Amino acid sequence: MQINNENPLEISFEETENQKMVAQMIRDFGSREIKPKMMEWDDAQIFPVDLFKKMGELGLMGVLVPEAYGGSGFSYMEYVTAIAEISKIDGSIGLSMAAHNSLCTNHILQFASEEQKQKYLPKLATGEWIGAWGLTEPNTGSDAGNMRTVAEKNGDYYVINGAKNFITHGRSGNVAVVIVRTGPVGDSHSMTAFIIEKGTPGFSAGKKENKLGMRASETAELIFSDCRVHQSQVIGKVGDGFIQSLKVLDGGRISIAALSLGIAVGAYEAALKYSKERHQFNKPISSFQGIAFKLADMATKIEAARLLIFRAADMKNKGLDVNKESAMAKLYASEICVEVATEGVQIFGGYGYTKDFPAEKYYRDAKLCTIGEGTSEIQKLVISRSILK
Numbered sequence: 001m002q003i004n005n006e007n008p009l010e011i012s013f014e015e016t017e018n019q020k021m022v023a024q025m026i027r028d029f030g031s032r033e034i035k036p037k038m039m040e041w042d043d044a045q046i047f048p049v050d051l052f053k054k055m056g057e058l059g060l061m062g063v064l065v066p067e068a069y070g071g072s073g074f075s076y077m078e079y080v081t082a083i084a085e086i087s088k089i090d091g092s093i094g095l096s097m098a099a100h101n102s103l104c105t106n107h108i109l110q111f112a113s114e115e116q117k118q119k120y121l122p123k124l125a126t127g128e129w130i131g132a133w134g135l136t137e138p139n140t141g142s143d144a145g146n147m148r149t150v151a152e153k154n155g156d157y158y159v160i161n162g163a164k165n166f167i168t169h170g171r172s173g174n175v176a177v178v179i180v181r182t183g184p185v186g187d188s189h190s191m192t193a194f195i196i197e198k199g200t201p202g203f204s205a206g207k208k209e210n211k212l213g214m215r216a217s218e219t220a221e222l223i224f225s226d227c228r229v230h231q232s233q234v235i236g237k238v239g240d241g242f243i244q245s246l247k248v249l250d251g252g253r254i255s256i257a258a259l260s261l262g263i264a265v266g267a268y269e270a271a272l273k274y275s276k277e278r279h280q281f282n283k284p285i286s287s288f289q290g291i292a293f294k295l296a297d298m299a300t301k302i303e304a305a306r307l308l309i310f311r312a313a314d315m316k317n318k319g320l321d322v323n324k325e326s327a328m329a330k331l332y333a334s335e336i337c338v339e340v341a342t343e344g345v346q347i348f349g350g351y352g353y354t355k356d357f358p359a360e361k362y363y364r365d366a367k368l369c370t371i372g373e374g375t376s377e378i379q380k381l382v383i384s385r386s387i388l389k
Ligand SMILES: Cc1cc2nc3c(=O)[nH]c(=O)nc-3n(C[C@H](O)[C@H](O)[C@H](O)COP(=O)(O)OP(=O)(O)OC[C@H]3O[C@@H](n4cnc5c(N)ncnc54)[C@H](O)[C@@H]3O)c2cc1C
Pocket: 099, 132, 133, 134, 135, 136, 138, 139, 140, 141, 142, 143, 165, 166, 167, 168, 169, 214, 219, 368, 371, 372, 373, 374, 375, 376, 377, 378, 381
């Protein structure tokens, strides 16, 4: 999709060759590597590390990373396509791919020193290493700027104490970008981002969450107990960590919107197919207006979400500020994802409530989208602040 920013009404809807290529590659890969095992992973909450290594070989773990650092060097257009296509198959694989690419890897790509980029990006972009990103704490989620995990300077080192929770790849991540307090509470310039490798003394993983959905995406606590980290592991300037993380989230929200789009499309396509196959009263249920109108609403909401997402992606590619647009895309796409997945179950009737059909998994996975990387309420806060300033 091409958008003319001088006149946003001029939009060309053609997919680029790269988008088509990425979509086809993921469909083939997903049929072979994800579909046969996804319900087993979901059931047992298995985070399939080996799958992500294979995704690395296909360039899916460094979609936005320039080729010079071992990445695919694609734009947000291909990135949105990739996340949506994979999430159409399995939302939890989409969530993990988004967290690795948009949060950990992108924080390093955007703000780290050249030396840090050379050291970490090739490993992350090729999937050799899995990345985590820690902002949220048990008592500070939406209010992340009030975080309590502290890093105190001690010579050339920082000593970190505290905990982060709900961290994607908290256990399996080889490296984490973690934002912690280096100054007083109440000052948005008093937090700093560190790159911390697994195995650093005092750094460990805690409880793994047992979740409603997104069960193949690992979510766990990070614990810091007198964890000594050399000052060379600071990303950018001391005190800039929180401001950096807000910018990282502006991009990240596009990926959660893409994740929502993929789940919604998956739920819709499954319901559409089923509605033509299932007969009641000697007719396919799609012939009942009550079902046909549901499908019409689902399809329309999906198209509206798609437009918002590709508009934000296009602006991001052009280096424009996407604070409002990414929040709008994330808010709308995640809310309609829940609505579409809910109607999907309804169209499947009782069968939608069983694990024999995909509707229930889309329904469970969908709900995370209105929560992760800022709840819907927080997106409205971001949007309203932007339009009222
Ligand atoms: C599966 C999963 C993966 C995650 N991965 C990561 C990760 O990799 N890294 C990371 O750092 N975090 C991660 N998170 C954390 C996620 O970003 C937070 O859960 C989210 O930001 C909400 O924070 P909270 O859960 O503490 O909810 P709270 O902030 O306690 O919110 C509770 C409710 O209050 C509402 N609320 C709060 N403040 C306001 C306000 N000012 N106005 C109106 N309503 C408000 C919220 O919208 C919500 O409805 C993940 C979470 C999950 C569930």
